[in-house]
Amino acid sequence: MSVFRTPQVILFSEDLPRAVAFYARLGFTETFRVPTDGEPIHVDLALDGYQIGIASAVSTPR
Template sequence: MDLFRTPQIVLFTRDIDGAVAFYNALGFEEVFRTPSNGTPIHVDLALDGYRIGLATETSTREDHGLDPTADGQRAAVILWTDDVPAGYARLIDLGAKPIKTPETWLDRLLIAWVEDPDGHLVQVVQALN
């Protein structure tokens, strides 16, 4: 028996409705929300079997006694694609802040970087032939 399973990352946010809308627009689908009515304090989204949680900075502080931060480049969401330039443009159209335009890395990948509306890094990446 494995001790751990189903890894997931949780990103802290000050604007959970905006964060949910941003990741929904990228193709993530909501799979969990609490509370189920009104403004949520936590929402899980899934894409291709990978799950991202979004938790409000306030609820994490009040409910769990932690000191989360919703500022800066604390984590990166990696999105594989067959078209980095199109993915990069789509992220910017959805309100992401451009960080690095598409560039070749390791002579085998094309990558670009943006920040989501909460400042989390999002990398779009494709394998080059």
């Protein structure tokens, strides 16, 4: 039986900057973004060992 050690949930958002701001207000800090410059299509955030990824809904087909 496998055990999750560092699970990460990926959410898709129509408004990525707004979603990232929401989680930042909860205390999450940004750990990764693509691309590193300009408007992101994916951002990873972390809080107390919990990881969450948020991707732009329009980036899904890419």
